[in-house]
Amino acid sequence: MNFRFQNLLGAPYRGGNAIVINDKTLVSPVGNRVAVTDLIKSETLTIPCETSANINRIAASPNGLFLFAVDENSRCIFINVLQKVILHRISFDKPVSVVKFCPDGSLIAIGVGKFVEIWKSPGSKKRFFAFERVRKIDCKSKITALDWSPDSKYLIVGSKEDLTARLICVEKLGKLGRPYLFLGHRASLVGVFFGVDKKLNKVNKVYSITRDCMIFSWGFTGYEGNGEFLEPLSPGTPEQRENQSEAMDVENDSIVNVKERKNLDFQDGNMDEECGFLVRGKWELLRKDNFMQQQARLTACDYHRGLELVVVGFSNGVFGLYQMPDFICLHLLSISREKITTAVFNDLGNWLTFGCAKLGQLLVWEWRSESYILKQQGHYFDVNCLAYSPDSQLLATGADDNKIKVWTVSSGFCFVTFSEHTNAVTALHFMANNNCLLSASLDGTLRAWDLFRYRNFRTFTTPSPRQFVSLTADPAGEVICAGTLDSFEIFVWSMKTGKLLDTLSGHEGPVHGLMFSPTNAILASSSWDKSVRLWDVFEGKGAVETFSHTHDVLTVVYRPDGKQLACSTLEGNIHFWDPIDGQLMYAIEGRRDIAGGRLMTDRRSVANSSSGKCFTTLCYTADGSYILAGGNSKYICLYDIADQVLLRRFQITHNLSLDGVLDFLNSKRMTEAGPLDLIDDENSDVEEGIDKQTRKKLGYDLPGAMPNRGRPVIRTKCLKFAPTGRSWAAATTEGVLIYSIDDSFMFDPTDLDVDVTPEAVNRALSEDQPRRGLVLSLRLNEDSLIKKCIFSVTPTDIPAVAPSIPVRYLQRLIEAFADLLESCPHLEFILRWCQELCKTHGLYIQQNSRSLLPALKSLQKAITRLHQDLSDTCSSNEYLLQYLCSASTKKME
Structure with a gap:
C-alpha cells in the first residue's frame, strides 16, 4: 500500500514563466506543481511538492540547487531540487509579479505589488525564519519586470501604470542614491535588461521592452573629464530638455535636486562604483525600434x-x-x-x-x-480515459479536446498524438499484442491505431450515428464491443474485417461500463437502468445473467482472474458479484469515504450534500486483492475486498485554484452578494487579450454560465492499474497522476526470526554459502542484501542454487530481478537466473499465476525494454560494420 506520487502527465505547461538551469534542465510550472525536464536524457519528472494555488512565478538559484516558486495567492515555497523537498515557506500580502535571484545567488529580488523587496537567499539549513529582508523600495506603480546587473549591485525595474523603468542601487546611499528614471514609454513594460561592454566587462546599456512591441536602447555616457556632474536630461522626452532644470528620483516621496550632486568630491574625474556610479551618471536614449x-x-x-x-x-x-x-x-x-x-x-x-x-x-x-x-x-481539456499497454511501458490518454496521446511512462514524454476524432474521446483499450490501440468517441466512430506506423488503419461505424461511451475487446482480440449513450445498445464488430456482427439490446439506459472476462468470452455491461448484464457474445445467446440493483449502475470491472465482478452504484456503494454462481459476495458503503470538498456554489455543507458521493470509476489491483475507487471528489479510495475496509485515501490535490478542494468555505470572504471569489471586479479583458466577442462565443457572458468564474471542479474520471502492479494512473482535473510504489527503505520482513539478521547474511557470504545467505536475505526482505546475495552466486552455481529457493520467496526474488534489469548491466546473468527458476519452479508459477502475475509482468516489462534497446543498437551497428568491412576491403585492394 506504499504508493506515492511520482509524475504528472497530460499537462506539460499551464502558465507562468519557464526557466532553464544548468544549461540542460528545463523547469516549468504545472498547476500547483513544478515539472523538471532533462533535455539531454529526454525525461521529465514532477516534483512532489504542492502550493496552495496555481504557480505563476518561479526562479532558480544560479547553481540550480534551489527553486523559489510563487502561487496565485502570493504564497511561496523554497525547494531543494535534488532532494525534492520544501525547505521554507513565506507569504506576501500583495500579488507577486516577478522573482529573480541575483547572479551570485546571495539575494532574491521580488516584485510585490508596487514594491521591490530584496531578501537574503536562505540556505538548506533549517531555521526558525530563514528569510531576511534587506530592503524594500517603493516604485509607485505595479512592477512587471526586473533584472540584476552582473555584479549584483544594481536592479532595473519596469512598471505598469507609470510606464517607467527605474535603475536602483541595492546598497542604501541616502538621498543621493535615489532610483534613476527612464521615461518615454507608451505602454507597460514587459522586460528590462542590462547590457554589458564586453571589453571593459561593465554595464553600459539598458534595454526596455514594452507591450506595444517597442524596444528602447539606453546608453550610459558617464561624467565630464573634471568630474563635474552633467545635468541629466529626461531620457526619451527631447521636447522637455530646454525647460527641465532638475531630475527627480522617486523613492519614499522624496525629490533630489541635481545641484546637490555637484558638491560631490571626485577623484581624477572618476566615481567609485561602490557609491552608485550607474545611478548618478548620465543616460541617453540611443534608439527605439518597433x-x-x-x-x-x-x-x-x-x-x-x-x-x-x-x-x-x-x-x-x-x-x-x-x-x-x-x-x-x-x-x-x-x-x-x-x-x-x-x-x-x-x-x-x-x-x-x-x-x-x-x-x-x-x-x-x-x-x-x-x-x-x-x-x-x-490536453487542454479534461482527460476522460486511460489505458495501460500490456507491458506497462506505454500509457494512452483520451480527452475532450478530441485527441489521443500516447506517453512513455518511464520518461513522461508524449511521442505520438492522434487527432482524427471530431468529438470527445470517451474510452481507450490496448490490444493484447501491445501494438494496437482502440478508441471510442462521441463522434460515432471507433478507431484502431497502429503504434508502429502511427496511423488509423481501421474505423468502425454503425448504420445510424451513435455516441459511444464505453469500449472493450475480448482477450483473443477477435471482436470489439462498444456501448452507446443515446440508443442504449451494445454493438459488436469483427476486428479482422471491420464488419458489424451483432447488436445487443436490452438495456434501458446509457451503457457506461463494458468489459470482457479475462478468462472467457463473457461480456459484462453496466447501465443507468440499475442493472449489470452478462452476455455470451460468441454463442449469440444474448443476456445470460442479469444482476439487479436499487440505483443506477455507473461502471463495472472484472477481477484479473475473471472470478469476481465489481460495480458501483449511484447510492455510493460498491457491489462484488460472483459471475459464475450469480451471487452477491460483498458490498462496501463508500459514501462517507469519498465525501469531501465543497463547491463555491453549494448551499449546503459537505456533510449535508448528496452530490458527488458515489464512485464513477473502479479498478482492481494487479493481484485482485484490493480495489481503487474514484469519482467527483478530491479523494481516491483504496479498499481491501476480503475485509471490506478502507485502507487508504489519496487526496489528489491541494490546489485551491480548483473548485471542490475546501471542506469549509471561509466566512470572512462571504458578502451579501455571495462568496467574494465569485464576484468578478477586475477588468482583465484588455490585459489578457480576451475581447468581449470571444467571451460571448465561449459562453462566459450568458446568464448562469460559469457559476464559479470558470474554476475547474476537481474530479477523477478514470483509474487504471499497471499490469506490473507497481504503479497506477488517475485521470483527474489536474491531469494524469502517476502513483508508484515507494522505493525508499521500509522494514517489512517476510519470515523474521532471532537468527535472521544482516550480520548472519554477511557471515554466510563470507563462509562461501551463497544459498544460505540468499534465503536469509529473502526472509529479512531487505532489498540491498537480496541483490548482494544474488551477485554472490557464480553463473556456474545458478542451476544448483535455484532449486533450493523456497517457493514462498519466489515473488520477492522475481521483483528483485525486474528491478536489477532496470539498472544493472549484467543482462545474461539475470536471464540465466530467470531461466533456471522457470525450469525448477514452473509448475508452481503456473498454479499461482494470479499472485505472481504482477511480478512476472514487471520482469516482462524490463526484458522487453532491454530487447528493444538492444535490437535498435544491433540494427544500427549492422550497417556500420558492413561499411567498415567494405572500406577495409577497398583499402586492401
Whole structure:
C-alpha cells in the first residue's frame, strides 16, 4: 500500500514563466506543481511538492540547487531540487509579479505589488525564519519586470501604470542614491535588461521592452573629464530638455535636486562604483525600434547578455529573435495562433524555450540549426480515459479536446498524438499484442491505431450515428464491443474485417461500463437502468445473467482472474458479484469515504450534500486483492475486498485554484452578494487579450454560465492499474497522476526470526554459502542484501542454487530481478537466473499465476525494454560494420 506520487502527465505547461538551469534542465510550472525536464536524457519528472494555488512565478538559484516558486495567492515555497523537498515557506500580502535571484545567488529580488523587496537567499539549513529582508523600495506603480546587473549591485525595474523603468542601487546611499528614471514609454513594460561592454566587462546599456512591441536602447555616457556632474536630461522626452532644470528620483516621496550632486568630491574625474556610479551618471536614449507586429501585443521576452540577443513572443503566436544593439532580425516564425506566455534562453544561448498556456504547449528550439530539442503539448481539456499497454511501458490518454496521446511512462514524454476524432474521446483499450490501440468517441466512430506506423488503419461505424461511451475487446482480440449513450445498445464488430456482427439490446439506459472476462468470452455491461448484464457474445445467446440493483449502475470491472465482478452504484456503494454462481459476495458503503470538498456554489455543507458521493470509476489491483475507487471528489479510495475496509485515501490535490478542494468555505470572504471569489471586479479583458466577442462565443457572458468564474471542479474520471502492479494512473482535473510504489527503505520482513539478521547474511557470504545467505536475505526482505546475495552466486552455481529457493520467496526474488534489469548491466546473468527458476519452479508459477502475475509482468516489462534497446543498437551497428568491412576491403585492394 506504499504508493506515492511520482509524475504528472497530460499537462506539460499551464502558465507562468519557464526557466532553464544548468544549461540542460528545463523547469516549468504545472498547476500547483513544478515539472523538471532533462533535455539531454529526454525525461521529465514532477516534483512532489504542492502550493496552495496555481504557480505563476518561479526562479532558480544560479547553481540550480534551489527553486523559489510563487502561487496565485502570493504564497511561496523554497525547494531543494535534488532532494525534492520544501525547505521554507513565506507569504506576501500583495500579488507577486516577478522573482529573480541575483547572479551570485546571495539575494532574491521580488516584485510585490508596487514594491521591490530584496531578501537574503536562505540556505538548506533549517531555521526558525530563514528569510531576511534587506530592503524594500517603493516604485509607485505595479512592477512587471526586473533584472540584476552582473555584479549584483544594481536592479532595473519596469512598471505598469507609470510606464517607467527605474535603475536602483541595492546598497542604501541616502538621498543621493535615489532610483534613476527612464521615461518615454507608451505602454507597460514587459522586460528590462542590462547590457554589458564586453571589453571593459561593465554595464553600459539598458534595454526596455514594452507591450506595444517597442524596444528602447539606453546608453550610459558617464561624467565630464573634471568630474563635474552633467545635468541629466529626461531620457526619451527631447521636447522637455530646454525647460527641465532638475531630475527627480522617486523613492519614499522624496525629490533630489541635481545641484546637490555637484558638491560631490571626485577623484581624477572618476566615481567609485561602490557609491552608485550607474545611478548618478548620465543616460541617453540611443534608439527605439518597433517589432512591426500589427494588432498584436508583446507578451514575453528575454535577453542573453553574452550573445546580445533578444527573443520576444507575441499574442498572435509569433516569436522573433533579434541581434542587438543593431536590431537585426535573425528569425521571425509562428509556432501557434495563441499567445506566447513565456520565452527564455538557456545559459549558452543556443536553445530557446517557448510556452503557450492555452494550448498546454512547451517547446525548446535550437535557433542555429532550426530544429526542435523538445516539443510537448498536453490536453487542454479534461482527460476522460486511460489505458495501460500490456507491458506497462506505454500509457494512452483520451480527452475532450478530441485527441489521443500516447506517453512513455518511464520518461513522461508524449511521442505520438492522434487527432482524427471530431468529438470527445470517451474510452481507450490496448490490444493484447501491445501494438494496437482502440478508441471510442462521441463522434460515432471507433478507431484502431497502429503504434508502429502511427496511423488509423481501421474505423468502425454503425448504420445510424451513435455516441459511444464505453469500449472493450475480448482477450483473443477477435471482436470489439462498444456501448452507446443515446440508443442504449451494445454493438459488436469483427476486428479482422471491420464488419458489424451483432447488436445487443436490452438495456434501458446509457451503457457506461463494458468489459470482457479475462478468462472467457463473457461480456459484462453496466447501465443507468440499475442493472449489470452478462452476455455470451460468441454463442449469440444474448443476456445470460442479469444482476439487479436499487440505483443506477455507473461502471463495472472484472477481477484479473475473471472470478469476481465489481460495480458501483449511484447510492455510493460498491457491489462484488460472483459471475459464475450469480451471487452477491460483498458490498462496501463508500459514501462517507469519498465525501469531501465543497463547491463555491453549494448551499449546503459537505456533510449535508448528496452530490458527488458515489464512485464513477473502479479498478482492481494487479493481484485482485484490493480495489481503487474514484469519482467527483478530491479523494481516491483504496479498499481491501476480503475485509471490506478502507485502507487508504489519496487526496489528489491541494490546489485551491480548483473548485471542490475546501471542506469549509471561509466566512470572512462571504458578502451579501455571495462568496467574494465569485464576484468578478477586475477588468482583465484588455490585459489578457480576451475581447468581449470571444467571451460571448465561449459562453462566459450568458446568464448562469460559469457559476464559479470558470474554476475547474476537481474530479477523477478514470483509474487504471499497471499490469506490473507497481504503479497506477488517475485521470483527474489536474491531469494524469502517476502513483508508484515507494522505493525508499521500509522494514517489512517476510519470515523474521532471532537468527535472521544482516550480520548472519554477511557471515554466510563470507563462509562461501551463497544459498544460505540468499534465503536469509529473502526472509529479512531487505532489498540491498537480496541483490548482494544474488551477485554472490557464480553463473556456474545458478542451476544448483535455484532449486533450493523456497517457493514462498519466489515473488520477492522475481521483483528483485525486474528491478536489477532496470539498472544493472549484467543482462545474461539475470536471464540465466530467470531461466533456471522457470525450469525448477514452473509448475508452481503456473498454479499461482494470479499472485505472481504482477511480478512476472514487471520482469516482462524490463526484458522487453532491454530487447528493444538492444535490437535498435544491433540494427544500427549492422550497417556500420558492413561499411567498415567494405572500406577495409577497398583499402586492401
